[in-house]
Amino acid sequence: MSNSKVDLAISLVQELIRSGELRPGDRLPVEAELAAQLGLSRNSLREAVRAMQAMRILEARQGDGTYISDLDPARMIETLRFAVDVSGPQAVIWFLEIRRMIELHIAGIAAAKRSEADLERLNACHRELSQAASFDAMMEADTRFHVILAEIAGNPILTSLLELVSGPTVRARVWRQQDLAEVCAEHARVLAGIAARDVDAAKHAMWTHISGVLDWVVAHPEELETPKSPPGSSI
Amino acid sequence: MSNSKVDLAISLVQELIRSGELRPGDRLPVEAELAAQLGLSRNSLREAVRAMQAMRILEARQGDGTYISDLDPARMIETLRFAVDVSGPQAVIWFLEIRRMIELHIAGIAAAKRSEADLERLNACHRELSQAASFDAMMEADTRFHVILAEIAGNPILTSLLELVSGPTVRARVWRQQDLAEVCAEHARVLAGIAARDVDAAKHAMWTHISGVLDWVVAHPEELETPKSPPGSSI
DNA sequence: TGCGAAAAATCATCCGATGTTTTCTTCCTT
């Protein structure tokens, strides 16, 4: 890709992991030694290590050493949080479309395989939403309802993806336009479908739920502008 | 999160972008000046910049300057390629489940809104697959068929996600177990559904197509071990 | 044996200097 020494070092270490020579939890040689092995200075090596830390590939602990992370895909997906947060109005719509697809998929699976304990968790969460006192509490309970559904579906990477596209920034941009009573009613319909193990009903209710948000966003794109700070903020 | 100066600097620059004070294409102050503004050394600032380069947030050009990237979500998603490639067998199954969900969604949309030109592109790609001479050519034509469908659906972020979970490594691990003739026949059924604008038929054919792969993987997880290099490789 | 202090190991940060690439300026030629 690039021919800088730092990028080369990143590629080399990644290849060592890909090939299995370095495995999760393994410790890297100390900075000086690894830099010598890779043929670059400690400063440049540190840049490479720092970049891989940002991507959750490595973990450096002062006084201890630098280790290969557990390479958990779900955790690495979270590094895209910033990308989602700074996306423009058009991308928000695309994210919402993806969210609708995921939620539809999840609702169907949850209706088919939910346990009694799952159902009780959902009910408790639904009660909390209906009694939420603050805006933040509402948003938290709403988010948790959907995360519980995702967990029932049993694909942690999909859960992580859903949390990504349902992130607080995207959600906050939209939520202020919502009516709590209506959101509660829609959740109740989803819940009813899942309680009855009615896959089609759960999916239909979820589709309606997310589409309500999506349709509003499509109709009011100007409300989605990335929030700007007033001039004069400190660096 | 962390209290290191480098991580602080990353958060500060990200916040400047989030707030709109720095926008795509903007140029950052020169290293020395920005380091002074943020209260750290040039080396530490360089680590922060390098980390954001890895995340496709910044672009540094020697002799010119450092700029905010276009912040295209699709490009930033590609930084997860490594995460997908090093995932273990269980994660491959999870990725395939996500791929099936996406492909199902895409097939339905493509059947509904494809143009005549779209159909011709798909037909051409299908012909190439059926005539592919090498393993690489087969894999390329197969991948392109699915990417064309994704592009018809019209959500570039979803296209990028599909390319991520359908990446060459995951695919190569699975493809060697496939029968070209059968893959061709399955593509043909998807194509027929799309040509007829039959949403249900296209989705059903696609579901069968991906499920064949998924079912095989679930039945033979041991074949999915991350490829290991023999001991003795350099470094 | 148990505990605390000293020592070692390791990453974090800083400084200054030099190399490389790109861009801008200037001046010469036509």
Next chain:
DNA sequence: AAGGAAGAAAACATCGGATGATTTTTCGCA
């Protein structure tokens, strides 16, 4: 005056060494 080439300037890339901070290990002492 236009064009271009040589030089100067600006900016990132890399390097080596030095110092600080944190964790781990060692070792002596009670």
